[in-house]
Amino acid sequence: MTQSTSSNEKLHNGVRTVSEEKLMVVVRVRPLRNDEGPRIVHVVSDKMLVLEEEADSRRDVLRQRRVNDKHYIYDKVFGEESTQEEVYATVCSPLVADALRGIAGAVFAYGATGAGKTHTMTGLMARALSHLFESIADSDDPDAYEVMRYWRGRSTWCQHTTYNDINATHPHHTHNGYGIDLIMD
């Protein structure tokens, strides 16, 4: 998820952030829809999931437990009640801080159709842009940062410019207050 050499970030809620780890694997369990169920994936801690065995016939009668349940450990597990803000704070915020120091990072979502990739990534992207541009605006020299504007659609277009140029030339673009439009296709 990230490439980083920094270890300045503090633990977030006891979880080592992406700034301490070169690669971090995080799972988010989404709420079940009404037409889904019963649940077979259970969050047992902030790092562990249990995937239930398929059939009760595999129950270990003597020990009264499901012998084929599988336990999986990750850097962080978010349950169905997790908020976009919590996921952002752990997964993405340290990467934005690193990006401002010139350290590249990446976040990608992987999962079955309907698993919640778009939902989660949309929350991350909106917060990352706000975080990025607020940090640049608060810096001593906002124009020291080069901003790449990128449009993807029928034609792909990109332009390198500066933070102040964007505000000067496109003051009417108030989508997020910084003259940046984020367009997905």
Ligand SMILES: Nc1ncnc2c1ncn2[C@@H]1O[C@H](COP(=O)(O)OP(=O)(O)OP(=O)(O)O)[C@@H](O)[C@H]1O
């Ligand atoms: N954490 C969540 N909390 C509440 N609803 C969620 C959550 N994650 C996903 N959903 C809902 O579940 C549905 C499927 O999510 P989403 O479209 O993000 O899946 P996806 O993995 O991007 O699917 P696909 O690969 O088919 O595009 C959507 O209606 C979305 O709003």
